[in-house]
Amino acid sequence: MGDEVILSVRNVTKRFGGRGDLIARGLNRLGLAAPRAVVHAVEDVSFDLHKGEVLGVVGESGCGKSTLGRMVAGLLEPSEGEVVAKASGATSGALPMQMIFQDPFSSLNPRKRVSELIGEAPRVHGIVPRPDLDAHVADMMERCGVDKSYRDRFAHQFSGGQRQRIGIARALAVRPEILVCDEAVSALDVSIQAQIVNLFMDLRDEFGLTYVFISHDLGVVEHISDRIVVMYLGRIVESGPAEEIFASPQHPYTRALIDGVPRLDRRRTVYAPIKGDIPSPINPPKGCHFHPRCSLAHARCSTERPLLRDIAAGRQAACHLFETDAKKEFSIG
Numbered sequence: 001m002g003d004e005v006i007l008s009v010r011n012v013t014k015r016f017g018g019r020g021d022l023i024a025r026g027l028n029r030l031g032l033a034a035p036r037a038v039v040h041a042v043e044d045v046s047f048d049l050h051k052g053e054v055l056g057v058v059g060e061s062g063c064g065k066s067t068l069g070r071m072v073a074g075l076l077e078p079s080e081g082e083v084v085a086k087a088s089g090a091t092s093g094a095l096p097m098q099m100i101f102q103d104p105f106s107s108l109n110p111r112k113r114v115s116e117l118i119g120e121a122p123r124v125h126g127i128v129p130r131p132d133l134d135a136h137v138a139d140m141m142e143r144c145g146v147d148k149s150y151r152d153r154f155a156h157q158f159s160g161g162q163r164q165r166i167g168i169a170r171a172l173a174v175r176p177e178i179l180v181c182d183e184a185v186s187a188l189d190v191s192i193q194a195q196i197v198n199l200f201m202d203l204r205d206e207f208g209l210t211y212v213f214i215s216h217d218l219g220v221v222e223h224i225s226d227r228i229v230v231m232y233l234g235r236i237v238e239s240g241p242a243e244e245i246f247a248s249p250q251h252p253y254t255r256a257l258i259d260g261v262p263r264l265d266r267r268r269t270v271y272a273p274i275k276g277d278i279p280s281p282i283n284p285p286k287g288c289h290f291h292p293r294c295s296l297a298h299a300r301c302s303t304e305r306p307l308l309r310d311i312a313a314g315r316q317a318a319c320h321l322f323e324t325d326a327k328k329e330f331s332i333g
């Protein structure tokens with residue numbers, strides 16, 4: 001992993017509905033709909049992605065991981081802020097960013113053959129010359145552990161793990177530099193998960209890929225990530241090297257998540273229950289979003305938003321406890 005920044009996420013916010021939504025606005029103007037509530041899916045998120053790293057994005061369901069991933073991959077426009085891609089696109093015609101979902105075929109035509117699924121985008125975008133396309137498809141299948149003899153089969157004839165391999169081959173076929181994996185192994189059995197994670201790691205070495213690896217499953221993210229971003233209700237609450245975050249989580253939210261995970265069987269555990277429900281992103285709590293559930297909350301927490309600040313080399317947290325005075329008072333850090 002180098003220091004070269006290939007993508008920069010700068011103060012990115014995404015709201016759904018309300019005045020920002022064209023259709024809702026049109027209906028409102030015509031008097032056909034009540035003003036819609038605004039969902040604050042992602043709020044003022046910034047980070048850099050370095051060439052060759054795996055950046056894990058974790059947090060409970062609904063905290064904005066997929067929305068963030070889609071903005072990173074360029075599939076969704078931020079409401080505010082920007083995603084600046086510095087991918088070199090060295091290979092002519094390559095598509096620098098690809099996204100891999102939980103079930104790559106849920107949105108695809110089940111009547112297409114594997115060769116079509118993998119070969120379509122490189123053909124349409126002119127990434128591989130026509131005469132080389134068959135060989136390219138076979139090469140991608142082979143590198144992803146799918147037998148070449150299956151090229152004429154249909155997607156529905158494969159198991160979940162095989163389907164995900166075909167999905168990965170399909171993404172790789174356009175020679176991306178960055179893969180955004182959104183719950184890419186979450187639907188698979190634990191043993192198959194490990195195989196696909198290994199495949200991702202082999203492909204990183206082989207193609208110099210960079211990953212944004214989104215998962216609600218801490219065990220998977222710990223295993224694969226170099227660096228981790230922890231999200232809560234649309235905001236980053238903590239970030240840093242994966243090993244350090246798991247060894248000594250600092251933010252009260254991260255601590256609650258990780259302390260509750262049984263160490264011997266972490267891989268099977270999803271999340272430790274934290275007292276209280278996740279508040280609605282339609283009306284997030286003022287100040288620190290975590291304050292209604294935080295055992296260390298104090299007066300400031302319900303009024304003032306804690307900013308993400310450096311707390312040690314390479315580590316950041318957004319919590320008032322990491323301001324000098326509070327540190328003494330609560331004797332942490």
Ligand SMILES: Nc1ncnc2c1ncn2[C@@H]1O[C@H](COP(=O)(O)OP(=O)(O)O)[C@@H](O)[C@H]1O
Binds near residue numbers: 017041061067
């Ligand atoms: N297209 C959309 N329209 C309205 N709300 C959305 C849309 N997509 C996501 N949301 C909302 O944004 C929040 C974050 O969702 P999401 O990014 O899918 O979270 P995660 O992937 O962490 O589960 C949720 O409250 C979700 O309901």
Ligand code: SF4
Binds near residue numbers: 251252294296297321
């Ligand atoms: S800012 Fe306050 S409420 Fe938020 S995590 Fe820190 S101590 Fe808890």
Ligand SMILES: [Mg+2]
Binds near residue numbers: 065
């Ligand atoms: Mg999601």
